[in-house]
Amino acid sequence: MKRREFLSMTLGAVALAAVPAAVRAEDFRKSKPTVWSAKTVDDAIKAMYGSTNLVMEGVKLTAPDVASNGGAIPVDFSTDKDVKTIAVFQDANPEAAVLVVEPNKYSVNKYSIKIKMAKSGTITIVAEGKDGKLYAAKKTLDVALGGCEG
Amino acid sequence: MGKIKVKAKLKNGVVNVKAMAKHAMMTYNMAEKKTGSRDNANFITHITATVNGETVLDMSTSQFLSKNPIFKFKFQGIGKKGDKVEMVAVDLKGKTYKGKGKIK
Numbered sequence: 264m265k266r267r268e269f270l271s272m273t274l275g276a277v278a279l280a281a282v283p284a285a286v287r288a289e290d291f292r293k294s295k296p297t298v299w300s301a302k303t304v305d306d307a308i309k310a311m312y313g314s315t316n317l318v319m320e321g322v323k324l325t326a327p328d329v330a331s332n333g334g335a336i337p338v339d340f341s342t343d344k345d346v347k348t349i350a351v352f353q354d355a356n357p358e359a360a361v362l363v364v365e366p367n368k369y370s371v372n373k374y375s376i377k378i379k380m381a382k383s384g385t386i387t388i389v390a391e392g393k394d395g396k397l398y399a400a401k402k403t404l405d406v407a408l409g410g411c412e413g
Numbered sequence: 414m415g416k417i418k419v420k421a422k423l424k425n426g427v428v429n430v431k432a433m434a435k436h437a438m439m440t441y442n443m444a445e446k447k448t449g450s451r452d453n454a455n456f457i458t459h460i461t462a463t464v465n466g467e468t469v470l471d472m473s474t475s476q477f478l479s480k481n482p483i484f485k486f487k488f489q490g491i492g493k494k495g496d497k498v499e500m501v502a503v504d505l506k507g508k509t510y511k512g513k514g515k516i517k
Contacts, residue, residue, distance in 0.1 A: 367469065369468075371488055376478060377479035380477070
């Protein structure tokens with residue numbers, strides 16, 4: 264086992280035991296299973312990147328201030344940094360991770376997605392730069408009607 | 414079921430893609446409430462897009478995307494009008510969802 268994986272697994276060991284089903288599936292879900300079962304944003308970021316030392320710049324995040332429907336909240340995010348991965352987290356649901364994108368040479372790093380949030384909370388986007396820094400943006404929003412029980 | 418709608422448009426050298434996968438995106442809590450078992454949770458876990466065999470999107474996802482999730486993304490340097498953007502998604506139960514759209 265690689266050292267890096269071992270470290271991240273230790274960090275998320277408790278959460279991993281709680282949701283074993285999340286271990287199946289592909290790529291980041293396979294290589295970093297603890298990210299998907301982490302209960303808090305900090306734990307998930309740690310599991311993903313091994314650090315929570317965020318630089319609050321370089322990432323643009325757009326989401327409504329008040330979401331009338333928590334079942335489908337439009338979230339736009341983009342970065343002009345040269346990044347290896349971009350991850351989306353939130354703190355309103357039982358687990359924190361929403362998705363991880365792995366850009367490639369063709370990518371224009373601007374994405375729009377729709378997410379679910381069970382209650383009001385904060386969305387955190389973390390982009391791992393090729394320079395090793397973790398660029399991030401946060402946005403706190405009110406959710407008027409919770410989405411699908413998280 | 415099992416389909417992804419893909420729309421792609423070329424503008425100023427950048428291809429804008431809008432895709433919608435038809436999927437319930439059932440979370441663990443929803444599954445427990447509705448069916449009594451968390452094991453019935455099902456959601457898309459991985460989605461990729463390719464053009465001419467080259468990957469242009471590689472995304473690992475969780476249960477917190479909305480029902481029938483929409484993905485918008487962009488790419489450049491590959492793909493011309495008439496080329497097809499092909500998308501494949503896999504869900505937690507291993508079912509594959511496919512869709513393609515011509516770049517307009």
